[in-house]
Amino acid sequence: MSVEPMRILVIEDDPIDFSLVKKGFEGVDAPVELFHCPSADRVVELLESRACKIALLDLSLGGDAGMDVLKAIRADKRFSTLPVIVLSSSASHRDIADGYAAGANAYVEKPLTMELYRRFARAFAAFWVDVAAIG
Amino acid sequence: MLSHSAIRHALAAVIAEPAFVVTLDGRYACDNAAFRSRFGLCEDQLHGSEVPGISSHALCSLACARLTVSLAGIANPLNVVVQPLLARNLVIGYCARLEAWPLREAALEEAPSYIQRALDSLPFGLTVWDAGDRLLVANKSIADLYHSHGVTMVPGVNRIETVYAGLKAGLFGAKFTGMAISLEDFASKRWLSRPFISGAATIERLANGLWVKITSHVCENDFIVTYYERIDEPTGNEIKPAATAEYFLSLLRYLPDFVVHIGLDGKPEFINAPFAEALGLDGWETGQALSPEFFADTFGTSLQDMLKKLSVGAPPVSFDQRLRKADNSFVWLRWSAHGLFHGDKPVGIVATGRNITLEYSQQQELKHQSEELAKKNRSLEQFAAVVSHDLKAPLRHISVFADMIVEEAANGNLADVTVYAQQVRSSAQRMDRVIRRLLEYSQIAYKIAAFSRVNLADIAIQAIQNLESQIEEAKAELLLSKLPSINGDPDLMRHLLQNLIANAVKYRRKGVAPRIRIYATDKGAMVNLVVEDNGIGIDPKFADRIFTAFQRLHSDDKIYEGFGIGLALCKQIAESHRGVIELDATYRGGARFVVRLPQNVNLKEQSS
Numbered sequence: 001m002s003v004e005p006m007r008i009l010v011i012e013d014d015p016i017d018f019s020l021v022k023k024g025f026e027g028v029d030a031p032v033e034l035f036h037c038p039s040a041d042r043v044v045e046l047l048e049s050r051a052c053k054i055a056l057l058d059l060s061l062g063g064d065a066g067m068d069v070l071k072a073i074r075a076d077k078r079f080s081t082l083p084v085i086v087l088s089s090s091a092s093h094r095d096i097a098d099g100y101a102a103g104a105n106a107y108v109e110k111p112l113t114m115e116l117y118r119r120f121a122r123a124f125a126a127f128w129v130d131v132a133a134i135g
Numbered sequence: 136m137l138s139h140s141a142i143r144h145a146l147a148a149v150i151a152e153p154a155f156v157v158t159l160d161g162r163y164a165c166d167n168a169a170f171r172s173r174f175g176l177c178e179d180q181l182h183g184s185e186v187p188g189i190s191s192h193a194l195c196s197l198a199c200a201r202l203t204v205s206l207a208g209i210a211n212p213l214n215v216v217v218q219p220l221l222a223r224n225l226v227i228g229y230c231a232r233l234e235a236w237p238l239r240e241a242a243l244e245e246a247p248s249y250i251q252r253a254l255d256s257l258p259f260g261l262t263v264w265d266a267g268d269r270l271l272v273a274n275k276s277i278a279d280l281y282h283s284h285g286v287t288m289v290p291g292v293n294r295i296e297t298v299y300a301g302l303k304a305g306l307f308g309a310k311f312t313g314m315a316i317s318l319e320d321f322a323s324k325r326w327l328s329r330p331f332i333s334g335a336a337t338i339e340r341l342a343n344g345l346w347v348k349i350t351s352h353v354c355e356n357d358f359i360v361t362y363y364e365r366i367d368e369p370t371g372n373e374i375k376p377a378a379t380a381e382y383f384l385s386l387l388r389y390l391p392d393f394v395v396h397i398g399l400d401g402k403p404e405f406i407n408a409p410f411a412e413a414l415g416l417d418g419w420e421t422g423q424a425l426s427p428e429f430f431a432d433t434f435g436t437s438l439q440d441m442l443k444k445l446s447v448g449a450p451p452v453s454f455d456q457r458l459r460k461a462d463n464s465f466v467w468l469r470w471s472a473h474g475l476f477h478g479d480k481p482v483g484i485v486a487t488g489r490n491i492t493l494e495y496s497q498q499q500e501l502k503h504q505s506e507e508l509a510k511k512n513r514s515l516e517q518f519a520a521v522v523s524h525d526l527k528a529p530l531r532h533i534s535v536f537a538d539m540i541v542e543e544a545a546n547g548n549l550a551d552v553t554v555y556a557q558q559v560r561s562s563a564q565r566m567d568r569v570i571r572r573l574l575e576y577s578q579i580a581y582k583i584a585a586f587s588r589v590n591l592a593d594i595a596i597q598a599i600q601n602l603e604s605q606i607e608e609a610k611a612e613l614l615l616s617k618l619p620s621i622n623g624d625p626d627l628m629r630h631l632l633q634n635l636i637a638n639a640v641k642y643r644r645k646g647v648a649p650r651i652r653i654y655a656t657d658k659g660a661m662v663n664l665v666v667e668d669n670g671i672g673i674d675p676k677f678a679d680r681i682f683t684a685f686q687r688l689h690s691d692d693k694i695y696e697g698f699g700i701g702l703a704l705c706k707q708i709a710e711s712h713r714g715v716i717e718l719d720a721t722y723r724g725g726a727r728f729v730v731r732l733p734q735n736v737n738l739k740e741q742s743s
Contacts, residue, residue: 014528015559016532017532060524060528089524089527089528090524090527111531112534112538113534113537113538114539114542115538129451
């Protein structure tokens, strides 16, 4: 286990959803530090200033904004390899395919219970914090 | 040649003495029965033989002269009294009477009028023209015929001008109707020239429906004698071409399509009646239609360019043209141009134009409808996106918070339960608001517009009345200027204004009473309807996005509740009126929305 908590940027325009994600991670006591980015135009700035190693992105950031953010991250040399995990309220095949096509590292449907939030947080930490090597 | 028998009968009727007639060129024309019996001649025996001496003498004087003439076939020279034959004071021939017979001077003096009377009694028309194409004589029959069409035929008038005037006046019925031709062009026609007409007979149908055979004879001295005989409706092969031409010309006249034949000089050789009418030509008018620029002016491409596209056996060239008619209305024509060739040498173009105005407008209407449909389909997609997000988000929140309440309650930890329950309630309320908006949107967005004359001022007052409570609550001040009338759907227009006014009331500055101005400016065929406020305004960078359905600029919809959906509706309404809605980004005092609408757009098709 890392000594330093993993710094995650949560790109989420809905404050309630952000609080639920936060609560999920707190519930499993995962070694992470969450930073909230409430709008698309602050993503790059916060990724850099908060030195985030990974991003959780709400794909339904209002219109196509979420997808645009993903594409912008991939187009930016500094973040082209940054792991981006998409959190979306849509389970449609098209959105899932579009998400991966645009360069998402994983696509997760937003959970419907707090237990599922915790399960997501646990699985996230188990893989991205404990197992995966991140550049 | 001349209708001898008729002249002969006339001669016999007016002159009792043995007498014969000599033509202007000094040839024996005919004689009367008294002359024949005197010398034992058969009818027409001397016809055409030369009678030397008479014409040269008679040309000198109109008076009677005594001469001795020798006639072939008659042994002794004859002493005759020669008298010019006058028709309307012009010499058309000479009458010679045997001098042996007692002269009656009185009768002699009256001879010219006898001749005129004799010619006038002919059952057919007769004209004689001199070498300079001036009329020498026209008998009553032909003079009356031309006169009935307003053309005067008196000695001295010009042959070409007279015939042209007759044609133009419709003397020959339908035959030349639709032919745009000037007198100048007409005069150059080969079939008016002496070599062409000499001895040739043409069959014509007059305006009164009667058929005539017109025969012309060119004398040695270039005089022309023309006579019109009435005939039965032609059936024989001989006159078929004339009847066939008439038949096809009448077909062209009843064809609704435009037909034009253009020569290599760019001038029309033929324009059928419907096209001539559309161009405001009476078929004979000179001027613009006859200019060598006719082709280029009418078709917007040069004759040479068009000819390049045409070759023997090549398919016709088709193109669409918007033609301004003489009455200033427009028609869409689909032209089909064929080349005319002699061998492989081009000699002209025949173009037929079909009026496709109706099809064109239907096509445009279809295009408009399919665009509308595509737009509605896109809206439907957004609709689905909203259902998957705007409805799903609060639903998910309800689920999560309800779940959390269960969890906390199970743990006996009731401290946060109230907070979670409040979240459930507010999420449910948010869902309710979204559903209301969706319903509102679907009602307006899918409404088929029904157009009528709409007074915008009345509509604005209705909209304001509907918003009375909000306006009162905000202590808003409304300034409503004079507004024009437009063609539109009253319900949709009211909705549009209501949305804009509601926004202006809603997005007010804290502590500042809203001041809303509604006014209109004319921009030619468009009306600019303006709703302007002194509220918080809209960042110009959102100028386009605010009109996208369900676009949320702020996630906190407590502040910006219902913002996007209303403007998206306004945009749809403006577009269904073939107008646009814009945010005036230059305005700094608040928000200014400009709805540009056509004043008199013809939307009849839409209402059906």
